[in-house]
Amino acid sequence: MTTESTPRSPYRFAVIGTGFFAQNHLHAWAEIPEVELVAVCDIDEERVQAAARDFGATPYTDAAALFANEDLDFVDIATTAPTHRMMVELAAAHGVAAICQKPLAWEMTDAKTMVRAMADKNLPFMVHENFRFQYPMRRIKELIDSGAIGRPFFGRISFRTAHDVYAAQPWLIDNPRMIIIDVAVHLLDLACCFIGRPETLFADTLRVNPRIVGEDVATILLRMPDATCIVDASYETKSDHNTYPQTFVIVEGTEGTITLGPDYHLQVVSRGTVTNEDLIIPSHTWSSVPWNAIQDSVHAIQRHWVHCLDTGTTPETSGAATLELMDITLGSYESAEVGSRYRVGTLLD
Template sequence: MSARELRFAIFGAGFWTRYQLSAWRELEGVTCVAIYNRTRPKAEALAREFGIPAVYDTPEDLLREAKPDFVDNITEIAGHKPLSLLCAQRRVPCICQKPMAPSLAAARAMVKAFAKTRTRFFVHENWRWQTPMRQLKRLIDSGVIGTPFRGRLTMISGYDCWANQPALRELKQFILTDLGVHILDVARLCFGEANSVYCQIRKTLAPKVKGENVATLLLSMGPAKTTVVIELGYAKTPLEPTVREAFPQTLAFVEGPLGSLEVSADYLIKVTTRNGTLIERHPPPRYPWADSQYAVAHASIVDCHRDLLRALRGEGGGETTGADNLKTMELTYAAYSSAAEDRVISFR
């Protein structure tokens, strides 16, 4: 017997909504039945394009009348807490866009609210589902290089990310909450929880971009106390094409006592041991709706959704629960404190 089809609703009609809707349509047993956006014409346009039967002027009306099995909250960050808490109050499972909240206190309140009502809560954290990142995780877990003692994760690009998302220019906290949460989540996935973090940030595009757009982090992670360096930057700095300029790919180099792993541009992964170097390419799946400039990011949404759908069905999965992502948020805001106070923040 096939599983019952789950009906979901969308909050938000911004840049990412189109791609997340397209990703949901790649999966069986789930369909969008309603959408709410504070600017109704945007919601109506998406409803026509994707065949969504109902558009609502308020999220309260949507939840009361459409009665979705879950909500995908894809609003801008200001809508994350209030709309997610509304779902918690109505006991409707919710997937919230990253970053979970504009403050650590807000994130904790959200997780607490869903726990109190015993309602499922997830964060849409797709970066860990990128094909090269999953392969990097598998290789680390295989022990082929031994227990890593040092790792480097780099996401530096001259790409104009503000062209598609102009609201990002106005964020007083930018690179760590926008890109940093992704890379910190990957670091947790690969190396374990943080023992300490030290961070420095820069504002090289002020005043046009209000928040920091460059960050460098040094962490101790996991039981092995692996030293992890994270480099983040949207600085419009000219970079060598296809080598250093690889938006939106994350580059990585991990060292262990038995060898090294390297994720380089064009989805190449190199495994070097005493037996030599093995080079394999791990490109993302291709989808006709994905923007070629965002290929690896857009493709990862499908696998992220697949994992969350399994969890919503009670079939396991659900890596990025609200409670798990709260650890990423704690690390993110600890990095801001480290930068402001110019000191190492310890967790243990």
């Protein structure tokens, strides 16, 4: 795709990385008529052949060859963080729009370089930050924006489980930085989406499981101008019910409280009126419990991308927006390391 031409649907695209989570991307794209999957790429020959066969695309084991041979409107990068910069730079060099999985990078310098490379070519760029696209989170955002609870002044966004995340994602075991950049990044994004950007934060971390290198429990206190919000995540929480991979939310406002509890039970207290609802997550032929809300959010964010291409609008989770999220995410590690508050924005300067 060149910067001069405006592509029209069906948008020709490729998925790079056909591992664990990319299966959700591939199934969701197959439900979106405005796109045409032309190629898949993975260094793992077996995986890429399986994806090519299942989704009807040309297989590549080398991303450079993919970009050299195919005429693409965009790429969907679903590899892990160490290869993100290389893939985004290839896309920029070939004038191809890109979606990149979270975390965008492990270092701020890489994230800034990627965002600049795409912006310099005026190319659409979105980070696959999908939690805010979960159906329950969209409902909460709508309620807050409608004024149902007045002005939010407190939030708690929580993801706690003992699910063996290492079985499907063994690479998490050796990551020197783990739960904050793996899952709290989503919760921090939700905090910003619901309550706004913090001015400072304080983070504390633990490693409970001795088998892993990084932290598996994290608690982060965000201070917005007129609100506080706790973000907490754990991969070592053994309780009598398994709610993985659900996120629990409380947002308190001057006129009421929104609570998203286990099994997507939503309670809204608004000016003295209480409503309770068991949310029904939109289903897909390929989605299954317990993953359904996450799987539906993949479909929703991919639809959002297509809408942005169609209308020429900037994605909610654009590269530029993600730099602010990276600042908060990496700033949480700085806070935990030095044991003091992190001033939000420091890493952006």
